Amino acid sequence: MPLALTTCATASEASAALSREGARYLGGGTLLVRAVNEGDIATSSYVRTTDPALSGIEVSQQRVRIGASTTMSMILRHSALAAISRAAKAVGGPAIRNMATVGGNLFAPAPYGDFTAALQALGATVHTTGGDREIDDFLARRDGFGTQAGADAIVTAVSFDIPAEGSFRFVKVSRVKPKGVSVLSIAAVIERDAQGLVTAARIALGCMADRPMRAAAAEKALIGAPLTKAGIAGAVAVIGAKTDPITDPVASAWYRSEVLPVHFSRLLLG
Template sequence: MAVTVKTFTSASEAAGALSSDRSARYLGGGTLVMRALNEGDVTISTVVRAHDQALTRIDASGPRVTLGAGVTFARILAERDLAFLHAPARSIGGPAVRNMGTVGGNLFAPTPYGDFTVALLALDATVAVQGGFGARDVPIEEFLQARDRQAGTLVLSVSCTRPASSEAFRYRKIARIKPKGGSVITLAAHLPVSGGRIAGARIALGSMAPTQIRARAAERALEGRSLDAATIAAAASAATEGTSPSDNALGSAWYRREIVGVHLRRLLSGQE
């Protein structure tokens, strides 16, 4: 089947084209859309592109960081001001994938991919989108819950608060092939501290449900407590609550449930 390519100069024009054509998909880095086309996905008849510099803009000058949806992981790794995002960016594929893959595209990556989105979920990111309803900001958790219904929506940017210290944000990806393999599990933790106690804990997991999810029971175990051995053990014990991992070639659901608490304990303890 022939595929039509439409290129626009502005993101708003591209968003209009997406919202008016259910068979249209946006082409950013191409790591998802081109793979689908090469595998014969007949649901895509139109590919939409936009040469809008706003989509590749990075604003990392203040306490809140904004990444255009078209920012690649290679660019993140080149920015000193984004050091807290270097570990999740580096965990995305190999150099070729990091040179092409984008922040916006990663939001749509299916399990066992989408590792950068795990980090964004832990950082309580906001996703700026535009569609037939106009432009709006959506909390990342809400966006992910409705991800399968986002086909006619263009992601413009993602923003999050910069962690107060290097210890406040932690990330770990477990893969059989490093660094470019699919995720067995991915974990990220944002642990703001006030008065020596955790205030506003967020733990995010990848490959433990159909989309990236928060480990709310683990968060409750951490909230208001100091990060000592007992607190870490309680959070690790609660890590599987609310999860629904699946079996795939990288690992079984049983295996994922067995190891997620182990790796959460190591993450919170600062172990390599």
């Protein structure tokens, strides 16, 4: 079946075009086009926009705003984003990173969406044509490729504070390195005082649900603790709380649950 392509000049026009049944927003297309090629008949047309407001990276003091059409390769080339470059580099190989966008990654189902886990740990704000949402709320409401449940709004950008040096941590575990599909991913922003005790923690997990999720129990357990084997024991013990890991050809839910504490411990101590 032939697919129609509508190109809009602005993000608002693209949002309106998405009201048509079967319309899907097309960014880099690394997941959407593949799904269609594999037989997804729910998509009957693509909608894209050439709005320049969706591209580029803006840095103002310690706050960064990344357009939804910005690719992972663009992030890797930007000197101000060196702290989170490891998360962008975890998205496929060079060919994928040249196409995969920040906006598209927000909608990637597990086992994809590694960069979104990083954004969740960073406490990002998601900007859409329908308004702004904190990323935890956005992920709870997301639905399908490029839309939110009950709305035709599209993502225009994400913004977050650049983490302090050494506070951002990220690991992607895969069977095929360096660009294999995730067994799991963990992103964390850990802040400590002069004595080395944790004062704040945001931890996000990939593949431990159908979308990235916060590890609230582990975050709470880390507060006031040093990053030593004994100090993190409480957080490691509860890192799997309220998770619902996926089972796919890469790994079973049981395996993901078993190795999560191991890799979380390594991330904190490493």
